[in-house]
Amino acid sequence: MIITGDDSEYIAFVKARFRDQFLMTDLGPLRYFLGIEVSSTSDGFYISQEKYIQDLLARAALGYERTVETPIELNVKLHPTDGDPLHDPTRYRHLVGSLVYLAVTRPDISYPVHILSQFVSALTTVHYSHLLRVLRYLRRTITCCLFFPRSSSLQLQCYSDAKWASDPLDRRCFSAYCVFLGGSLIAWKTKKQTSVSRSSVEAELRAMALLTAEVTWLRWLLADFEVSITTPTLVLSDSFTCY
Incomplete structure (x- = not known):
């Protein structure tokens, strides 16, 4: 406790x-x-999972010679039929599950982990190579952490984005958002939208709707903690700005 x-x-x-x-x-x-x-x-407070990453890299038996600057390649689109099927998917599933937990303190891997999680039932050598890229990125950024300053405003700042037709199979989009309380990142998420958006504008609006639901809940939660927020919460997107 x-x-x-x-x-x-x-x-x-x-x-x-x-x-x-x-x-x-x-x-x-x-x-x-x-x-x-x-x-x-x-x-303030620093929250990290450095030792967890070290143990993860040791379990993956990854060499120490290579690192990468990004966890996933730009505009990459993975298909279930890419590459050859893996004969033993156990390690892939174990590593992806570990990465899902690691995303608790590493929002920078939220998107690639969400992508890789879609192939745990039918994975290939290509999917595994992208998983190794995430691990090489973690080795390069192993000391990264979340910082929660002691002196910070109690105002919510929210950002959302969407990638239109990002899944090459069902043409559904990915929504993503992050929420700051003052200077502290307190919530983030990447999720595939439940239906097909017929334009990038519709995709952005769906992403903002997802974020609005999260903001509404956070405002109620802060009210339970007797944190008064009297001003509207600004929700920012690369296409819209609303309150």
């Missing part, structure tokens, strides 16, 4: 009550939890 807050006396009281009811050990300030590393400084 993780107990957080800025009232040290009340935190101590809660711990004491839990110790009365349960067998528990106080491990001190949070530093490592389920593969996620937390570092606290006077400026």
Whole structure:
């Protein structure tokens, strides 16, 4: 159990009550939890999964000589029939599953992981080569992390985008968004749209609709935390701007 807050006396009281009811050990300030590393400084908090990435690269038995600057090639479109079928898909599925969890702190791999996850049932050598590219990118950027500053505004800033007809098979688009609370990135997602958009404008609007639902929920959540947001939330896209 993780107990957080800025009232040290009340935190101590809660711990004491839990110790009365349960067998528990106080491990001190949070530093490592389920593969996620937390570092606290006077400026804020850093969250990363560096050790998790190191273990992942070791399990993948990837050589140390190559790295890449991007997790996926620009405008690449993968097909189920690309390349030759893999005889043993176990490693691919294991690595993709590990990358899905890694995306908890690495939004930069959210899109390629979403793409690669679509081929876990029928994968080929081409899909596996793109998976290795993600791993080589992680080796190059292993120290990247999320930063949550202590002094930051409590206003939401939202960005959305869509890639029209990005799936070559069903012609459906991908929606993507990210949400900042002040200077802190708190939410992000990449998802294939549920129906075919007949234009790039329609695709962008569907992406903004997905983001609007997320923003509505976040505003309700902040209200439950007694964080008052009285101004409209600005939703930005490369095609539209709305409130």
